[in-house]
Amino acid sequence: MESFLLRIGNGLQHISESLFVGMCQMVGTSKQVAIRRETADIEDMLNRQLNTNGKVIRMLSGSHREGFRLKGSDWDYMIWLNDHRVIIDMSQYCNTANTTLILSDSSESPPGFALLELLTRSRYGVVQLACITMNDRVYISSSTHRQLICSSVIPNSVEHGPCGSGYIAGTLEYDTAWSFVSDCWPPSASSWIDRCHSWPGPEVVDDIIRNGIHFVAIGHPLGPHTNEEWRISFSQAEYKIVNSMNHCQFLTYGLLKLFLKEVMNQQSEDTNKLLCSYHMKTTVFWAIQQNTLPHWCPQNLLAGFWVCFKLLLKWVYEGVCPNFFIPQNNLFLTKIHGPAQNRLFLQLHELYKNGLACLLQSSSIRSYIIDVLYNPTLSICTDESTLRSQVDYDVDLVTESAITIVSMHTTNLFHFNKAMHTIEQLVYSPLTHYQAVTMQNFTATLFQYTAFQLQNLYTNTVCNKQLYIADKISRQMLKLAAKFGCVSDMLYIAMYYYKTLRYREALFVLEMTKVKLAQPYLMYRGLVDRERYTEAVGGQSWSTKMRQAVAYNVSLWNRIGYISDLLLEQQSALRDKSKQILFIPVFVMLHFLEFLCYRHVDTTLSQAALDELQVLVHHDQGQLVDDINRDITWEILGICQQITGNLQAALFSYEQSLTQYPFSNIQTATHKRIQDILSQQ
Template identity: 70%
Template sequence: MSESVFVGLCEIVGTSQQVALRRETEDIREMVTKDMMGIVGGQVIFGSGMISGSYREGFRLRGSDIDTMIWINNYRVIMDMSQSVHYTANTCTTLILSDSSESPPGFTLLQLLTPTTDIEVQSSCVRMNDRVYISSSIYRHLTCSAVIPNFTIHGPCGSGVIGGNIGKGLEYDIAFCYICDFWPPFASSWIDRCHSWPDPEVVDDIVRNGCHFVAIGHPLGPHEKEEWRFSFSQAECKLVYAMNHSQFLTYGLLKHFLKEVINQQAEETNKLLCSYHMKTTVFWAIQQNTLPHWCPQNLLAGFWVCFKLLLKWVYEGICPNFFIPQNNLFLTKVHGSAQNRLFLQLHGLYKKGLACLLQSPSIRSYIIDVLYNPRAFVCTDESFLKSEVDYDVELFTEIRSNASRSTVNLQGYSVAQVLNSPLTHYKVLMLQGLNVSNLQMTAFILHMYTYTGVNKQMYIADKTCCHMLKLAARFGCITDMLYIAMYYYKTFRYREALSVIEMTKVRLAQPYLMYNNCVDRERYTEAVGGQSWSTKMRQAMADDITLNNKICYISELIPEQQSALQNKWPVLSIRVFVMLHFLEFLCYRHVDTTLSQAALDELQVLVHLDQVLHVRDHIGDISWEILGICQQITGNLQAALYSYQQSLTHYPYHNIQTATQRRIQDIVGTAMH
């Protein structure tokens, strides 16, 4: 009966293979960037961090935000003073004591035990009862304001948005927290409950990795502004990984049901329940073994078990935290008249039975098949649900996305850790993508530090840079050839750069090109179907150009990179065809002015066409900026002025408006003289 729903959810949430590749590529990215994490929407923080929440769990649901947790490595929280002996040999570790004596379950005060030179921590300290504590509210404000442009407070996080206004772009949350290497005594009952799920190996791994503390206090506690909340995000991720795919799809179905049905019932109750309540419901339902067999045929039965448990919790006004049951997740929201209204709404849905799922636009068509033709056979073999091209698109998107948002620092420790871990096919490919980015950045950094040296040093460095960039292009996608062209232009080898650009042009013109998730499936399959993924990446895949703003690639873009850095933005993301014509224009200026103008004409058509079609409009600011730079170089100041003004009308994705305004001032000043 549930097979068609299984198929539908695989379409929406992902097949087990899709979920696995998402998780594994993120796992390897985190491993190799362990000690230098590039924050989405902010600057580089030296410390450790992880993506958490739905994105890390393997969901790619439209409208979902990306949650990031960041902590500084040399700070450690201990549960009692006896644990301090584990750090006495390391004088660099700043110790913090968890003091839960006056806090509600799941919350604590953090007492600073050893001196610190960290300005944010020092400024966050408050004195109570002759002891120094770190205020969660002050620390949250200081850390978020330091790295997140135009942030808003969202629970323990600072929230920002990429590529549009709130509600339109990609929203992200960053939580600055502290790590504890020990499992909290308050959660010891969870270990005792783990008889049937998860497996003992998972339990041991979770307990061994401790927990975190995020900067938010209990609103009903005595020290709301100072308290910190226990965070089990790392453990929750491991629990979601431990689910079978049917359990994971049930979790996904609950998330959709919350968003599209429960939260659409009434405005007064649409913020009482959240995705975390759905996750907690699934955890308890699986562990309590309320459904003996979680499989595609029982998918709707699993949903109904979870929905009834949620209904019971709302009736009682108690949603027990999975790790610390004494922490009632409903305590501050689901109570009184709001609780009664929510219960009546949920009970109304309950009385409709599974037909209540018809109110979900995403899964309505699949539910109709079940309700009106329950005996129809539906194949649940995933190999028939997605094609080779589908998985190629997914994998390429994950790898390039992860590589572009990572500041890679492949130190010896990280490499050793990678080599000692089991490397799946997906992890190897992700590591390949990260190494491509690392080689490119290293080459340009090396040039920055050696171009003023003696001739022999410059010669050796140049050979090394060229070798690294060619190696990156060998293992990367078609787009990565343009980094060679950028380097040749930077070192005044214009004809060599143009030769690389021409080769790139030919390869980008292939009818089977995969770019921005668009591909002619039939031609792609004919050209590279069945070949190794590395071959597909080199021959058929293209991506936009990502420039780290701390590295100089093209001198003409230095003002834009500086402007972005001043506004806490780490990279420029430039459409590959915009970059291609930009480089072509710059190089031909020194070789053939007629061809230079032809390149500029092509760039102008491209940027104006994107304006009409709204192609990748969220990064239109840098496209118009580059067009304006080229026009200004040729002396066409009126056209350049128009392009810069167009750049300012786009969403400031790259935070380059300071550079744009200065360029406009230069043009106006020139015209006045």
């Protein structure tokens, strides 16, 4: 098989095309990648504009920001204080009461690293606590800052390089790098600007320089101030450069990432941690900029991979992997040297001797090569429009938009005008279709959030006129949100009516919602009957699709009271600073609200709603209830059973809730409810 692959000559183009199709299926088409990037971009834009000075800015970075959704990849975030700025030299010093100034001093540090001298006092406690004095100057210690962030700011995290690392739902890994931002381009990276003759283009280069850099909390292991130094991070620049790749170049990068994981890192335990995804990215950057391959196209995908692999092999042989922005910064310096370097080179050289047949060792890639080998006349179409249907893109857009909305910071009621002004500006800016959809979802969420906050604010007012006005505005906001939102957004109206004792109005809304949720073409949790969805809403505007055929989980911001029956759970969740939102499966919330409202109207129908909820909780096989939301699902069933007086059933449900993965962080509430039952027996 392998010798045959080496002799097929012109067949390499055919295999390249097959592999291009396979990579589009595994990594995504250019349109799918655009959806992922553009929804992340609008999140970044909103976060920056809605957070004023003194607030924390969070930005998605790493492979997810670049557009990858490979299995097992972690989520990377860059976080920085918006009122702290790093300057490169004292000529940029400006005396301002609103900004903490930090001076970058790279005079004694290896290339790509610097000491950060605190010039003006910080109002942020962690920064002050991380300060040390050297030569009568105050510096921020990277190691101390990192330790303080992991111990007090990011709960349940451990140090991982410059990041605090942890897990969501037990399996989804995240890395959060707290950093300092600089608007200045470092002199040590000036040679990169001179190298950019053809790629990336001048507009990209100007944009990168204008947006500056970050400093992340890790020093050079061989530097004179390892515990104090900070590393220059070009994360924003790298994202913009990846964005400037054509899709074949991006898929080559993805192919290298897969090959690293499934082949190179499987050679031996001695070498499986020496190379990382960042080395693959650096390899692709250099290969493209050096114009090693004139045409990056589907027919040349294998040629592009081979160019990059040979460059990587050369670097391992020499023990030098030059940072793309600061070539003097050798990324191999601390790990790939001596015996380890020799072992790694021999292993990679064995793969090299096999030629492109080494790709057969990849479980993900192998089938796309073998299919062509056994069917040399197989017709392969590399037109991306044939690889994915519109339904696939709709699913992607729903998924990415949901991730974006729930990751945004909550907006204070008193900042509502600012938020609306920001939205108005963005609506009239040149948004892409995908960004417009995300803005639409965000606006609906903002209206829902504000409506309940407004109602809570005026609940205890002595002025009936104020209460009447607040109630009217809240209802208008919720109806407007449902008008351009999705099916599940109607449940917020029902919640509001229940909260304000309008049970029949709530039940009317619930009945309409129930009919829509029962439609066979509903898109929920990325699952959809494609044929029925296409028949029902295919060709319709996205707004129509949202109103008629899309549902999300219900999101309750834990700092706002929605319904009294869940306040205990929301208060429990707030014990974890990262749990801003309580997610409830939409069908669970539907039956829960039906049960609560019918108790005041018709006890028989109330019991029927409880029966439906019980069947859903006990017998759902992961179709309508996410595994990670089963703790709150059992909890809600227990609440309903406790209200009816069925204490034994409620006790069982609460105990079941405690056995689930504690994603919602409601254990304190569950234990209290159990104690309440036990005290009644």
